[in-house]
Amino acid sequence: GDSVTQMEGPVTLSEEAFLTINCTYTATGYPSLFWYVQYPGEGLQLLLKATKADDKGSNKGFEATYRKETTSFHLEKGSVQVSDSAVYFCALRAQTGANNLFFGTGTRLTVIP
Amino acid sequence: SQTIHQWPATLVQPVGSPLSLECTVEGTSNPNLYWYRQAAGRGLQLLFYSVGIGQISSEVPQNLSASRPQDRQFILSSKKLLLSDSGFYLCAWSVLKETQYFGPGTRLLVL
16 A cells, blocks of 8 residues: 655754655555654644656745655755754655545754754 | 644543544535544554445444434544543544644543
């Protein structure tokens, strides 16, 4: 079945460090891929998405490229800030069927000054 | 613009008590609605989704149920809570199969 495997955390980085959070998926066809972010005490917010192979989603300095050949959608940011501290979830939506999202387990990022 | 509301924000309930969590959406018509649960240390799990009034699909068998009495209202219920029902409950909406947008969530602790 469809699933998402996400890099386990927690991840602790110093401010201005480079961030990579790995995400790989299993799905038939061409799913849509998403990164959601959950700030402390809040619900999930859509961070970025990509709906077809080789698309690059980007927002707030974060980027992720839909790689069909490696079934990956790794999240990157060149210079993290303290305000980026949150839990990041990778998710996919199957190409066909119901509009269900399959989520990874989440990666907690802490950025220290 | 569209807005999604959930309440209460936090809830502490004894085992065996009933539950009712409410979610409402503003600014859109006939949305798809979803209930997810995030258990401690785990990812999100889809519990229910609805494509219209009175239409509920269950993804996980459990002692929870959902109802959609109005177009933009989605309710999660239980007759008797279990300890394992503790978690963070998130409601989400989408237009057809487009991107899902989440509410602020309800943190439920069953004691």
